[in-house]
Amino acid sequence: MAKGVWIVAEQRDGAYRKITFELAGTARKLADVLGEEVCAILCGAGVEGIAGQLGKYGVDKVFVADSPALEPYTTDAHAAAVAKAVKENDPAILLLGASTQGKDLSSRLVGKLATGLATDCTDVKIADGKLLAIRPMYAGKCFGEVVFSTFPQMASLRPNVFPAVENAKAGVVVKFDPALDAGQLKTKVLEVQKDTSGKADLTEANVIVSGGRGMKGPEGYAIIEELAAVFGATVGASRAAVDAGWRPQSDQVGQTGKIVSPNLYIACGISGAIQHLAGMSSSKIIVAINKDAEAPIFTKADYGIVDDLFKVVPEFTKECKKLLA
Amino acid sequence: MNIVACVKQVPDTEAQIKVKPDGSGIEEGGIKWVMNTYDEFGVEEALRLKEKNGGEVTIVTVGPARAMETIRTALAMGADKGIHICDPAFDGADAYATASALAAAIKGIPHDIIFCGQRAIDDDSGQVGAVLAELLGIPQVTVITKLEFAGGAIKAIRPIEGAQLLIECPLPCLVTAQKGLNEPRYASLPGIMKAKKKPVDVKDAAALGVTVTANAKVAKFIPPPARAAGKIICGDDPAMKAAELARLLREEAKVI
Numbered sequence: 240m241a242k243g244v245w246i247v248a249e250q251r252d253g254a255y256r257k258i259t260f261e262l263a264g265t266a267r268k269l270a271d272v273l274g275e276e277v278c279a280i281l282c283g284a285g286v287e288g289i290a291g292q293l294g295k296y297g298v299d300k301v302f303v304a305d306s307p308a309l310e311p312y313t314t315d316a317h318a319a320a321v322a323k324a325v326k327e328n329d330p331a332i333l334l335l336g337a338s339t340q341g342k343d344l345s346s347r348l349v350g351k352l353a354t355g356l357a358t359d360c361t362d363v364k365i366a367d368g369k370l371l372a373i374r375p376m377y378a379g380k381c382f383g384e385v386v387f388s389t390f391p392q393m394a395s396l397r398p399n400v401f402p403a404v405e406n407a408k409a410g411v412v413v414k415f416d417p418a419l420d421a422g423q424l425k426t427k428v429l430e431v432q433k434d435t436s437g438k439a440d441l442t443e444a445n446v447i448v449s450g451g452r453g454m455k456g457p458e459g460y461a462i463i464e465e466l467a468a469v470f471g472a473t474v475g476a477s478r479a480a481v482d483a484g485w486r487p488q489s490d491q492v493g494q495t496g497k498i499v500s501p502n503l504y505i506a507c508g509i510s511g512a513i514q515h516l517a518g519m520s521s522s523k524i525i526v527a528i529n530k531d532a533e534a535p536i537f538t539k540a541d542y543g544i545v546d547d548l549f550k551v552v553p554e555f556t557k558e559c560k561k562l563l564a
Numbered sequence: 565m566n567i568v569a570c571v572k573q574v575p576d577t578e579a580q581i582k583v584k585p586d587g588s589g590i591e592e593g594g595i596k597w598v599m600n601t602y603d604e605f606g607v608e609e610a611l612r613l614k615e616k617n618g619g620e621v622t623i624v625t626v627g628p629a630r631a632m633e634t635i636r637t638a639l640a641m642g643a644d645k646g647i648h649i650c651d652p653a654f655d656g657a658d659a660y661a662t663a664s665a666l667a668a669a670i671k672g673i674p675h676d677i678i679f680c681g682q683r684a685i686d687d688d689s690g691q692v693g694a695v696l697a698e699l700l701g702i703p704q705v706t707v708i709t710k711l712e713f714a715g716g717a718i719k720a721i722r723p724i725e726g727a728q729l730l731i732e733c734p735l736p737c738l739v740t741a742q743k744g745l746n747e748p749r750y751a752s753l754p755g756i757m758k759a760k761k762k763p764v765d766v767k768d769a770a771a772l773g774v775t776v777t778a779n780a781k782v783a784k785f786i787p788p789p790a791r792a793a794g795k796i797i798c799g800d801d802p803a804m805k806a807a808e809l810a811r812l813l814r815e816e817a818k819v820i
Contacts, residue, residue: 311729313731314694314703314704314705314706315703318698338724338725339707339722339723339724339725340724342690342706342707343694343704343706343707345691346659346689346690346691346692346693346694346695346706347694347695347697347698347704349659349660349691349694349695349698349779350660350663350694350695350696350697350698350699351698353660353779354660354779354780355658355659355660355778355779355780355781356659356689356691356780357780358688358689358690358691359688359690374688375688375788376686376687376688376782376785377575377581377590377685377686377687377688378685378688379788380580380581380788381581381583381590381785381786381787381788382785382786382787382788383687383782383784383785383786384782384783384784384785384786385780385781385782385783386780386781386783387779387780387781388777388778388779388780388781389777389779392780393780425703425733425734425737426703426704426705426731426732426733427731427732427733428729428730428731429719429730429731429732430729430730431727431728431729431730432727432728432729432730433726433727434726434727434728439726440725440726442725443725446819446820470820488709488743488744489723489744491743494577494685495577495601495602495685495743496743498688502819503813503817503819503820512578513577513578513579513580514577514578520788520791523819524813524817524819525791525794526809526813527794532796537794537796538791539791539794540794541791541792541794541795541817542794542795542797542809542812542813542817543794543795543796543797544796544797544802544805544806544809545796546802546805547802550802550803551802551805551806552806554802554803554805554806554807555806555809555810557806558806558807558809558810558811559810559820561810562810562814562820563820
């Protein structure tokens with residue numbers, strides 16, 4: 240009988256990604272309802288030293304697969320390691336982050352474990368002893384309640400949505416031999432080109448300042464960048480601005496760009512096409528600055544200013560600087 | 565080179581999505597159906613690969629009768645033939661079932677490289693490509709923005725949070741396409757005419773020998789939580805309004 244709540248701990252360069260603590264906190268909550276254990280599987284090279292840290296976030300046991308073949312992340316190696324651990328231990332629930340790595344890994348595991356996965360969930364709970372996962376579909380235009388008929392019941396959790404609650408548990412470290420077969424490892428990471436801007440990725444940002452068609456051109460973004468700098472925020476853009484070539488594709492927020500959920504989303508000169516709203520409506524607080532009072536963005540905004548953004552934004556930047564000084 | 569591109573027919577991004585009163589699905593009336601945006605990038609890249617290296621592009625889809633239009637669109641862009649997996653049993657199928665059907669169809673044809681969109685913009689699951697790769701026993705490189713092929717292997721760029729990876733992978737393999745990979749072409753009028761004569765095989769679950777399971781199932785569709793009406797900050801002076809906004813964000817919303 241499948242038992243226990245498992246998480247796949249995500250680390251990069253020997254440090255946990257924030258999502259790992261969000262996973263641990265959530266797994267603890269589910270496991271407490273079931274009266275079961277929380278286990279984590281941590282894969283990497285030379286990562287044993289950080290394994291015990293997970294105890295602080297409610298993890299009872301940490302399986303550590305330590306091998307040079309597990310660093311940097313490749314689908315082949317990590318999926319083989321995690322699948323082996325899962326098959327040997329038969330957890331009821333397996334949670335991963337809906338990060339780029341977690342999405343890649345979780346979907347490969349669906350194939351390896353012949354099971355089901357709810358992607359990018361914004362809520363998970365236990366109903367009748369089983370996992371019930373709630374996830375946006377159509378980029379948030381509707382939601383689905385997902386139920387499972389196989390084990391492990393898998394869900395990937397949207398970053399920044401679940402709290403990383405501290406809850407001290409033993410965090411016992413157990414070595415796990417992934418027994419990787421070198422012949423099975425086909426993909427190779429040749430190069431890692433790090434973004435040196437120091438800005439959080441849109442999907443992980445606490446604050447996002449976004450500009451749309453109302454920015455009138457790439458030079459208009461100077462005031463957006465200035466406002467973003469005040470909060471250490473990440474700059475986003477609407478599809479219109481990306482398609483016009485004003486901003487790189489990686490900045491695009493929306494149904495065909497990134498789905499984001501920051502604490503604060505400031506939309507400047509964005510009318511709010513439905514595909515944009517879909518990508519940002521799970522933000523906690525939404526601010527819209529637009530001169531068109533009829534713009535659909537105001538239907539989603541917690542706070543709105545109807546005015547010329549080129550007059551409002553620089554003033555707002557000044558005010559925020561004052562407040563944060 | 566034997567190239568396969570998997571496509572899905574989905575509602576256009578501008579479509580309003582309404583949940584049926586009983587929560588069993590979405591209202592399909594009035595929806596404009598199109599090829600999934602990310603699949604378009606996959607089809608385009610497949611065609612470019614064929615144009616450079618020779619070979620054939622086969623389009624495969626799982627979908628109801630209307631999904632044939634999406635196959636024809638891809639054929640009009642320049643693909644050579646299609647496989648349409650059409651069976652009511654696949655309505656609402658999960659990623660594992662869909663990938664099993666695709667795998668059964670693709671196992672029967674030569675395949676050096678398979679393209680999928682990184683996710684479909686309807687269910688947003690983003691699983692089918694990877695499950696398909698696993699079922700075919702081939703490696704995957706997902707969410708790529710650049711692809712090069714040389715010497716029996718691909719090199720692909722995969723953006724991750726705060727970095728870009730350059731990944732090498734031998735054929736046969738599966739890749740999933742992200743926006744930025746290319747600019748998909750439009751079908752030309754002669755292309756559309758030719759597409760009508762290109763062969764499309766229609767198969768059902770029995771013909772493929774797959775049983776449809778639902779390991780994960782959407783038991784209920786629900787409308788998104790309504791957001792409470794927001795505050796519009798009034799006044800004539802932009803500076804005053806900006807100051808009021810800053811104050812509200814600090815004191816009321818407590819986010820700055």
